[in-house]
Structure formats: structure tokens, C-alpha cells
Amino acid sequence: MLHYVSKRLLEMVPLLLFISGLIYLLLYLMPGDPLYSMLEDVPHLRPEDYERLRKLYGLDDPVYVQYWKWLWQVIQLNPGYSREYGQPAMDVILPALKNTLVLTVAAVIIGKSIAIALGIFSAIRQYSLWDYVLTVLTFIGYCIPGFWLALMMIILFAVKLGWFPTSGIISPDVVPGTWTATLDWIKHLILPIAVLAISEIIQVQRYMRSSLLEVLRQDYLTTARAKGLSERAVVGRHALKNALIPVVTIIAITMPRVIGGSTVVETVFGYPGIGRLLYVSIMGNDFVVAMTVVMLIALTVVAFNLLADILYGWLDPRIRYQD
């Protein structure tokens, strides 16, 4: 097992290097002069000053030299400065990461537990009216694009009913640090959390249902019933354990969303998280921030994929990894 994990960890290195090189090249190819946003307010700029700055920032180097310099800095945990904000990239990213974590952790906990409960309910009442209704509802939900769902929630709960604010994270008129400010903050969170939680429910409910149905068909459950166990014990203790294994794997694979946030939902709600930062930095040519955010997301994806594989082998004794 240890051998397997270390082998997988070693494989991650070239994969991440390749991804970083590919994304670096793509961001390098983006239209727009990197010096432009720095110099647009500077009058009397002579062409030789421009050339000197290009040299100073290493922008006249070929792309692979630039990449190599970037990589060397990142290995020393120094991703660089944001062009847009004139601050270290990490000072821009960390507050956004905090905001995203608040949103996504709440949405994942709420959404996934409802999804698992509904999935179990659907499976033990297969072909019942409720199972049918839930199946149709999750299918309809699956066909609704996220940004439209978010806009519909805004129309219903913010515009028509006026219960929640339409966007942002804090109202302009509240004093920070008071109870009203906390309440105001929670009010801003509810709609985006609801949209994200609904998409979690839609994705996981079907998995839970089909996974439990698969297990319920197996012989060992007939044995459990034959020895006189109640249906509750059969499903709750014997079936559920095995049915949850693939679900746990799916949850682990989808976990990077907790770090990466949702670009669409955060953009619609004007929520200052990682997903929106990714969008804003790519749109605004903020190279260092975009590159750091992308690598942060790629790292979590790769790490959680490995975690999912390890979890799967650990939870399911039928699976053993060969070295």
C-alpha cells in the first residue's frame, strides 16, 4: 500500500509539470501586452523606457525561459505579484479562498447529506410514486444550466420576495463586527449555497440510488433477510455499508470544487471567491493570479483523485492495489 501511494505521488510530479507548462503556454498566448496595464497611467513614456522595462521583467525572454524562471520561483513558494492589484498573488488569492471555502463547505455538507438521504429513500422504494417523482425531478434539475437556476432564484427570492440580497457578500450600510453584520453576511450566503447544494443533490442522488439498488440485488442480503433480520437492519447495516463505497469515491473526486469554487455561481452572485477570481484574472490578463489559481485547482484535483483511489481500496476489501 505504501509502495502504491508513493508510486502514485511520484507520478503526480510529471503530470503537474506538464499541466503547468501547458497552461503557462496558453496564458502566454493570451492577447494583451502584460506591461500595458502597468503603464497605461504613465505619461511621457519613451519607447526605450518600454524596452528597458521589458528587459527588466524578463518579458523579452523566450517563453520556455520565462516558464523556467516561474517554475523556479514557485518551487520556492513565491508565485509572484498580481498585475491587477499590485499585491503578492497570495494576498489576493487567500481571502478569495476563504470566501469560497465558507460557501462550498456549507453547500457540500447540506447538499450531499440530502442527496444520500434521498438516494436511499428512492432505492428502498424503487418504482414507487416517490421514486418516480424524485427521478423526474433530478433529471429536470440535470437539464437546468447552473447560471439560469441562480438567476431564477434571484428573481424569486431577491426580486419578488425581497428576502435576500441579489449579490455580493456584505451590504454597504452595515457596520462590520456587529450582529447585524453577521446576519447580513449569512443572508448573502443563503442563495449561492442553495444553488450549489441543489447541484450537489442532482449529481449524487442518482449515484446513491443506483449504487444501493445494485447492492440490494445481491445474495448476501437474501441471507440476511432469511435469518430473520428486520428490513431496517438489512438495509441500514448490511446494504448501506457496501452501497456507500462508490458514493464516497464520487464525493472524493468532486471535492476539488470545494477549493476551486464555481465560476458560474460566484459570477452570477458577484461573490468574491476563487471561481470568480479565476474568471476575473483570465479576463483581465492577470497572469500570475490566473496561473496560481489554476495550479492550485490542478493540485487539488490530482490529490483528491489519488485520495479517491486510496479510499476505494481501503473501504472495499475486494480491491487490492498491486505494486
Add this chain to the structure above:
Amino acid sequence: MRENKMVGANSTKLAAGYWPTVWRRFRQHRVAYVGLFFFFALILLVVVGPYLVLYRLDQISLSERMHGPSLSHWFGTDELGRDTWVRIMYGGRVSLIVGLTVGFSTVLIGGLVGVVAGYVGGRLDNILMRIVDIIYTIPRIVLLLVLSKVAGPGLVNIVIILVALEWTNAARLARGAVLSYREQEFVLAAQCLGASRWRIMLRHLLPNALAPLIVAATLDAGAAIRAETTLSFLGLGIQPPTPSWGNLLTNASTNIFIAPLQVFLPGLFIFFALMSFNLLGDALRDAMDPRLTQVRR
């Protein structure tokens, strides 16, 4: 398709031939009709619809700005007095063209790559599947944003980007099918008869991978429409004044307090399109699954 019959000869349930059976099971599928109905209704709407309305796509009427639904403007007008119904129908052209072209091309390219990777194997297979892995590893939204920023907006660029990201699905399916068939006797027979590699791949293996590929094409078309509308919504896809369901939504959402109906409608049509492709995909999957003899529902 001689080899299909040879495979079919082993299992009696395919006695009527594979494709007639699929067609029969597809027709028994109730959900398929809902999907087909929405599909043809949308096609009819975007192809014929714009000619049946009195307004042109970019006909501005400043005296009729932000009107609600009326007899002359069924779904109201936007902030320049342009008729929303006409713009939705034209926007549908863009979205459906993207969906259908991407669905078709991903399967063509991905299917070919998958068949070659599966049959040739070895180092080529390794490289191709590594590329697939990498495209899977990088989150879709990152690649969509970066690639569309690099390539710039426009219909052709969007189609190219979506094909570049979505051929992977079809490639995996085709490779899987080829791996399970390439050791079978009909391939050996073809090899003994001196058939060339390409002939074996295209005439003998590809038809056997066709069922999962057709399903993939349908589902990929839906995924492409979802991605195009998302990109256009974020301002990276189709640019106004050319309407697309995505940018109609962005435009309308700035006036969400005054005219919520304008936000509701384009999204409703995206929903219809996604629903029709997903229903068709599900129905085709059920109809083509050789393990099922009877279609459920």
C-alpha cells in the same frame, strides 16, 4: 456488416438483426418520443420560425423599449425595443448549430482516435490515452476560459474549442469497444484474408463501436450546448449583437428587476434543448444496450 451477424449468431435475441432490434426498442421507449418531439420542435422553430415573424433580428424600435408580452411582441422587447421572440429563435440557431456540429465531430474524431489507439496499442495507445487523461484532469471550466480567451470569441472558435475538449469521451468508449472485440475470431479471420489494418479498423471494428458512439454523440451535443451557453453567458462565447441563448441571458440579467420574464425565456429554451438531447441519449442507450431485452417504461 457481416461481422455484426457473426457476433449476433451467438445470441438468439439478436436474430432479427441488431439495428432493426434497436429501432424497435427505441420506438417502444416512451421517453424517446418526448425527446424527439422537443428536438424536432426546436429545429422547426429555429429554421422556419424567424421567417414567420414580422420583425427582423436587429430591428430597433425606440418607442417600444422594454415592453411586456403583447399581441404584436409575444414575449416582449428588450432595452432597444428588439423583439425577444425573434432573438430567441435566432439564438437557438447558434446553440443548435454548436450542439449538432460538436456532437458529430467529437464522435468522428474521438471514435477514430479510440479505434486506432485500441487496435494499434503499444506506445501510440499510451500517448493518446495520456492526452485524454490530462484533458480530464484539468477542470473543464479552466480550459474553457483560457482557450476561449486565447482563441477569441466567435462561432467557429467555440466549436473548435469544444471539439478539442470533448473528443475524449468518444475516444475512451471506442477504445474500450475495440479492446473487447479485437481478439475475437472475426478480426482474426479478416487478418487471415489479408485485410489491411485500416480496413480491419474501419470496416470490422468501428461498426461494433457504433452503438456507444451514437449515444455519446447525443449526450456530447447536449454538453456542448451547455458549455456554449455558459461561455456566452460569461461573455467569452458568441458576442452581441449576434444573439445566443447565453448572451441573451446576460443582457437580460442587467434588467432583472424590471423585466424578469426576459431572463426566464432564454433559459427555458436552453432547458428544452438540454432535455431533448439527454432524453434521446438515455433512450438510445437503453435501446442499444445488448444486455437488455425489454425496455423499461
